[in-house]
Amino acid sequence: DAGITQSPRYKITETGRxxxxxxxxxxxxxxxxxxxxxxxxxxxxxxxxxxxxxTDKGEVPDGYVVSRSKTENFPLTLESATRSQTxxxxxxxxxxxxxxxxxxEQFFGPGTRLTVL
Amino acid sequence: xxxVEQDPGPFNVPxxxxxxxxxxxxxxxxxxxxxxxxxxxxxxxxxxxxxxxGNEDGRFTAQLxxxxxxxxxxxxxxxxxxxxTYLCVVNRxxxxxxxxxxxxxxxx
Numbered sequence: 258d259a260g261i262t263q264s265p266r267y268k269i270t271e272t273g274r275x276x277x278x279x280x281x282x283x284x285x286x287x288x289x290x291x292x293x294x295x296x297x298x299x300x301x302x303x304x305x306x307x308x309x310x311x312t313d314k315g316e317v318p319d320g321y322v323v324s325r326s327k328t329e330n331f332p333l334t335l336e337s338a339t340r341s342q343t344x345x346x347x348x349x350x351x352x353x354x355x356x357x358x359x360x361x362e363q364f365f366g367p368g369t370r371l372t373v374l
Numbered sequence: 375x376x377x378v379e380q381d382p383g384p385f386n387v388p389x390x391x392x393x394x395x396x397x398x399x400x401x402x403x404x405x406x407x408x409x410x411x412x413x414x415x416x417x418x419x420x421x422x423x424x425x426x427x428g429n430e431d432g433r434f435t436a437q438l439x440x441x442x443x444x445x446x447x448x449x450x451x452x453x454x455x456x457x458x459t460y461l462c463v464v465n466r467x468x469x470x471x472x473x474x475x476x477x478x479x480x481x482x
Contacts, residue, residue: 288468299378299461299474300418307468315469347417363470365417 260284263348263366271374276335278369280348288351289331290315290363291323293344300347306331338373345370375400380462380473388481391452395476397462398444404464404471407438409447412459412475421447421460452480 261282270276280289287308292300292315302315304323312323320342322334335342348366380397387393399407407424422429424436424445435448445462457480462473 290470292472297474300472302469302471305469362420362423363418365419367417 261348261350261364261366263346263369265369266367267370269372269374270338272339273337276338276371278333278335278346278348278371280331280333280366282329282331282350284350284352284364285328286350286352286364287328289325290349290351291321291331291333292347292349293317293342294347294368295344303333303346335371338371340373343371343373376473377401377471378462378464378473380476382474382476384477384479386479386481387452389452389454391480392448392450393452393478394449395447395460395462395478396444397446397473397476398442399462399464399471400443401464401466402440402443404443404466406465407436407445408463408465409434409436409445410461410463410472412461414458418461418472449478452478454480454482456480 264279290305291303294300301317303321306312306325309325309328325331346369349363351361351363378399409421410418411421412418422431424438428437433450437446459475459477461475464471
């Protein structure tokens with residue numbers, strides 16, 4: 258039982274190509290998040306999802322598309338990759354079964370290192 | 375202005391030392407607060423939540439000052455294994471905002 262997995266772990270692609278990063282959880286947590294982590298910026302929220310078929314933009318959504326047809330999967334697509342999207346991408350989950358998000362822990366996947374040439 | 379600001383460090387301390395990190399947050403409507411730990415090239419993991427009254431977990435003590443909008447983390451009796459980057463995190467309306475992290479190096 259891996260909890261939260263991301264694939265691929267490493268990806269090199271070229272400018273203009275479409276890339277999809279996969280995120281899968283085995284817990285059935287309601288919330289899922291995509292972040293990117295760059296030097297000097299910390300983690301920045303790209304998109305998040307409160308439940309299946311409910312998604313919303315974060316701080317830096319431009320150039321990315323998400324979907325959530327099933328609770329356990331939350332793929333992130335770069336429609337036309339650019340060099341500025343070279344980053345480490347983390348998927349995370351949060352269980353809000355108990356109500357509000359106050360003090361609920363986020364659980365992170367191992368990350369995907371994406372390089373856009 | 376960034377939502378959460380931290381001194382990037384690095385803080386280089388000997389084993390056994392006490393070290394303190396602060397972070398500030400810009401939005402007074404922030405609702406909950408956390409410290410996460412991130413080891414090199416790994417995913418962040420929750421170290422501790424930060425409660426209004428302050429809280430302690432073993433060698434770690436967290437404090438929140440809502441009036442001044444800052445959060446602190448105190449590590450006592452530092453261990454080599456405490457070497458990592460410490461991320462200050464605030465939550466507002468189900469969104470989490472991360473600081474850039476403070477790097478700690480504990481040396482023998």
